[in-house]
Amino acid sequence: MPQHKRDPSGEIASRIIAKATEILDNYGIADLTMRRLARELDVTAGSLYWHFADKQQLLGAVADEVLRPACDTAEATDWQHRITEASQRLRDALLSHTDGAELVSASFAAGQSARMRQILAALADATVDAGVAPENAELAGRTIIYYVLGFTVDEQSRLQWDAAGALEPERSLLDPREALNHTGRAFEFGLSVLIDGLAVRAGNFS
Amino acid sequence: MPQHKRDPSGEIASRIIAKATEILDNYGIADLTMRRLARELDVTAGSLYWHFADKQQLLGAVADEVLRPACDTAEATDWQHRITEASQRLRDALLSHTDGAELVSASFAAGQSARMRQILAALADATVDAGVAPENAELAGRTIIYYVLGFTVDEQSRLQWDAAGALEPERSLLDPREALNHTGRAFEFGLSVLIDGLAVRAGNFS
DNA sequence: ACCTGAACACCGTTCAAGT
DNA sequence: ACCTGAACACCGTTCAAGT
Numbered sequence: 001m002p003q004h005k006r007d008p009s010g011e012i013a014s015r016i017i018a019k020a021t022e023i024l025d026n027y028g029i030a031d032l033t034m035r036r037l038a039r040e041l042d043v044t045a046g047s048l049y050w051h052f053a054d055k056q057q058l059l060g061a062v063a064d065e066v067l068r069p070a071c072d073t074a075e076a077t078d079w080q081h082r083i084t085e086a087s088q089r090l091r092d093a094l095l096s097h098t099d100g101a102e103l104v105s106a107s108f109a110a111g112q113s114a115r116m117r118q119i120l121a122a123l124a125d126a127t128v129d130a131g132v133a134p135e136n137a138e139l140a141g142r143t144i145i146y147y148v149l150g151f152t153v154d155e156q157s158r159l160q161w162d163a164a165g166a167l168e169p170e171r172s173l174l175d176p177r178e179a180l181n182h183t184g185r186a187f188e189f190g191l192s193v194l195i196d197g198l199a200v201r202a203g204n205f206s
Numbered sequence: 207m208p209q210h211k212r213d214p215s216g217e218i219a220s221r222i223i224a225k226a227t228e229i230l231d232n233y234g235i236a237d238l239t240m241r242r243l244a245r246e247l248d249v250t251a252g253s254l255y256w257h258f259a260d261k262q263q264l265l266g267a268v269a270d271e272v273l274r275p276a277c278d279t280a281e282a283t284d285w286q287h288r289i290t291e292a293s294q295r296l297r298d299a300l301l302s303h304t305d306g307a308e309l310v311s312a313s314f315a316a317g318q319s320a321r322m323r324q325i326l327a328a329l330a331d332a333t334v335d336a337g338v339a340p341e342n343a344e345l346a347g348r349t350i351i352y353y354v355l356g357f358t359v360d361e362q363s364r365l366q367w368d369a370a371g372a373l374e375p376e377r378s379l380l381d382p383r384e385a386l387n388h389t390g391r392a393f394e395f396g397l398s399v400l401i402d403g404l405a406v407r408a409g410n411f412s
Numbered sequence: 413a414c415c416t417g418a419a420c421a422c423c424g425t426t427c428a429a430g431t
Numbered sequence: 432a433c434c435t436g437a438a439c440a441c442c443g444t445t446c447a448a449g450t
Contacts, residue, residue, distance in 0.1 A: 012433080034424060046426075047434050055424065109359060136395055143396045146356025147349055153315055154348070189342055190349045197403030218414080240443060252445075253415050261443065 008061050013051045016041065020062045021097070029099040032059075060112025063104045066097050067115040074122075079129035080195055086122055087148050087191055094152045095180075098160070101152040108149065120145060131202025144194055151190060155183050214267050219257045222247065226268045227303070235305040238265075266318025269310045272303050273321040280328075285335035286401055292328055293354050293397055300358045301386075304366070307358040314355065326351060337408025350400055357396060361389050 008017075019041050023032050034055055038045040052058040070093035074085050094100040107113040124141035132140045159179075214223070225247050229238050240261055244251040258264040276299035280291050300306040313319040330347035338346045365385075 033422085035422080043433095044435055045424080046436085049425070050433060109363070136392075139392055139396055140399065142356070142360070143353055143399060146352050150348070150352025150356060157315070186342075186345050190345055193346065193349060193400065193403035193407060195403070196406040197399035197401070200402040200406055201399060239441085241441080249414095250416050251443080252417085255444070256414060 008052050008057065010051065013061070016048065016051060016058070017061050017065055020058065021065050024062060024066075024100075024103065025098050027098075029103055032062075034058075056107075056110050056112055059103060060107045060110065060114075063107035063113045064115045066100050066104060067093055067113065067119070069093050069096070071115055071118060079126040080199075082126040082129075083123060083144060083195060083198075084188075084191060086119060086126070087144060088187075090119060090145075090148050091152050091187060094149075095156060095159075099156070101149060101156045105149045105153055108145070116145070127198055130198045132198060140198060144191075147190055147194060151187055155187075214258050214263065216257065219267070222254065222257060222264070223267050223271055226264065227271050230268060230306075230309065231304050233304075235309055238268075240264075262313075262316050262318055265309060266313045266316065266320075269313035269319045270321045272306050272310060273299055273319065273325070275299050275302070277321050277324060285332040286405075288332040288335075289329060289350060289401060289404075290394075290397060292325060292332070293350060294393075296325060296351075296354050297358050297393060300355075301362060301365075305362070307355065307362045311355045311359055314351070322351070333404055336404045338404060346404065350397075353396055353400060357393055361393075 016037070020032060020037055023037060023040065034048055035045045038048055048058065052061070067090075070086075070089040072089075074082060074089075076082075094104055097103070104113065104116065108116040120138070120141045122141075123144050124137040127140035127144075128134060128137045130140075222243070226238060226243055229243060229246065240254055241251045244254055254264065258267070273296075276292075276295040278295070280288060280295075282288075300310055303309070310319065310322065314322040326344070326347045328347075329350050330343040333346035333350075334340060334343045336346075
């Protein structure tokens with residue numbers, strides 16, 4: 001039997017999501033409108049509502065597409081490495097698409113991203129291994145997510161502003177990859193504050 | 207001499223901001239549009255652009271209005287209390303207005319809130335007293351802000367969803383103030399993780 | 413100095429009717 | 432099962448012209 005109305009799992013829904021991701025990458029989230037998406041698919045805007053309940057749900061599906069590479073199963077190591085790797089993979093996935101951090105941040109806040117729920121659960125699990133009480137684990141996981149999303153939204157808006165020609169080119173003496181390494185080290189600093197804080201609460205800090 | 211065009215410091219600008227805050231409190235951020243704001247002020251939408259460059263700037267001014275009570279000068283105590291009090295006053299201010307957390311979060315990300323810059327500077331200062339290297343102080347301050355904003359956006363959306371009649375009333379056996387006390391303790395837990403993390407990096411944890 | 417009127421170029425969403 | 436056509440009720444922003 002076919003999928004229920006507005007269950008975005010059909011083949012047509014997949015093509016809608018793929019085209020939406022294309023628009024996101026090429027023009028940014030401001031240009032990802034229902035009408036434009038429909039136009040580029042050579043359909044009418046109303047037809048999208050046969051596949052998705054509303055725009056929020058569609059953006060949630062695009063967010064989950066962006067997050068696909070961040071959800072490969074990680075090795076089972078100590079909790080510190082699990083948190084670090086999950087956070088870095090999340091940041092990398094967001095930076096791989098124009099306005100990726102903003103899109104995922106909005107979809108997470110709206111409760112529309114299944115993969116963000118999955119990442120949250122993995123982080124919460126890791127904090128339990130760190131010694132956090134089970135009733136505080138979800139909040140501890142959310143705290144890490146707030147940091148990663150906040151940091152990366154900020155980072156990406158600066159990166160895209162600079163890439164749009166506003167930067168003085170002398171500012172970074174090295175190549176763009178070096179700029180990413182620089183903010184990458186900043187990212188790790190903030191993350192280590194959180195991990196150290198979790199270790200202290202558990203009574204076992206390195 | 208009068209103020210420069212689009213410097214939102216005049217008396218008319220203040221009345222615009224006051225009316226915008228009123229709309230925010232009574233109807234939420236989705237209803238805070240330039241056209242509706244103009245209508246309630248009995249002017250034309252275009253006239254708002256004589257006082258504000260664009261909607262982002264106006265929302266930034268409203269955000270700073272929301273943040274006014276969060277910026278009273280705090281006592282000079284130890285860095286832990288300065289961080290705790292600044293965070294709690296920020297959260298309290300956000301919870302005092304409908305969609306306050308969402309508004310301030312967006313304005314902070316857009317770099318449109320002078321008072322958020324001030325709060326960030328105070329937090330960064332406190333982390334220096336905690337022993338954070340000066341080149342990392344702003345990031346440490348931002349990390350605290352990411353937490354407070356992320357937590358409070360979440361908390362407020364749940365509170366407002368529940369207040370809109372979606373909750374089972376048996377759920378919290380006590381009065382609404384008790385529900386706030388509960389999330390208040392959750393807020394303090396996450397904050398203490400960050401403070402402990404900062405203390406560890408400085409080598410002096412309590 | 414401040415505001416109007418009118419336009420420009422759009423939005424998200426619904427729904428009867430078609431195939 | 433899926434899409435069209437057309438409507439509904441809006442948006443932010445600009446700018447010549449008025450007072």
